[in-house]
Amino acid sequence: MLTITNVEGAQRVDALLPGTGTNNRLFVFTGTAIVGWRAPDDDQLRSDQAELDISALHDNQLFNPRSDLAMVSAWPASLHATSDADQVTWAVDKATGEIAPDGHLLAKFSLALQGASGAFSRLAYEVLVQALSVKVAGISAYPPVVRLAGQPVTLYVSLLLDQAVAPPGATIRLSHNIGDVTLPPEVQVSGNSTMITGTVGLGFPKGSQMITLTAANDISRASTDFTVIA
């Protein structure tokens, strides 16, 4: 496996696409990877692999491995050879994209190099991703301070997504940081909606404390705090 030491000129564009399936977003990532692969002093044709974590290079943008599609293209950007070689070759034999289970977009390249004293120094890439997921833009809880006196107490929780969900909707997971609070594990945001507000049943903890609520899906998360005063 070749080690890509750096990427220069990492650039990104993304756009919401209108029409059916309003979740659709197109991402374009480009850059020049520094490969620095030097050929040994023989004329043997060599093949090797290289891998780039596109997400880490571009604002830590994550994707959904079950729904998003990636397309990768790449080509040699910096080539070097000397007259020591009888045969010279530089090749990008294959370029593919893979979304890892943790949401990181990986670009994988199969490269070839031949020629004594030659080098394959830079690799240009372009990655297109059609994302079908929505991101959780925010979560809020009201009231911010819950006083247990005067039961029953109602807590309103609102989720905001960064764009409307395509029908039939999307599932958003809920979690919290306090062991003895009970919350529904997930909520369903209906199709064509960007927001949902509802009441949640809480088993309140003993004593006064601050609770952090987190809403998440495979590619994003958002949190908010509220305080319970017993």
Place this chain on the structure above:
Amino acid sequence: MSQQIVVPLGGSPTARFVTVAGTVDAEGIDTSHNTTLQRFTLEFNLSDLHPTALPPPLSGYSLRASAQAGLTSINNSDDAPEWTWAVDGARTIIREGKLVLVVDLAGQGGPDSEIVYHDAVLSSLTYQVSVLVS
């Protein structure tokens, strides 16, 4: 040869997602007179190359662009002891309301070596630029 895709976006009548691509001549990139590595910067006015997709003035819009360029044709003889051909990077700038592609190149050769093959038909660099105009 140039190609372009323009996707209108919602929210504003002028919002659009544009991808332009093509091949262009890189005149002046001739490394045949020097055996040391030389660097060059070339600029291509994309608004002139794609007047319907990227019409000026673009200064009043919010632009996000992602650019890439590659070598399409190189040529040399074995008279040179060493050869290098490189696109070190590609980016865009706005100048006088027009979108300009800036490409950093490097080349090394010797007698009869060129980073590009000058020909009436063949061009030297390929590019693809995606632009979000909003």
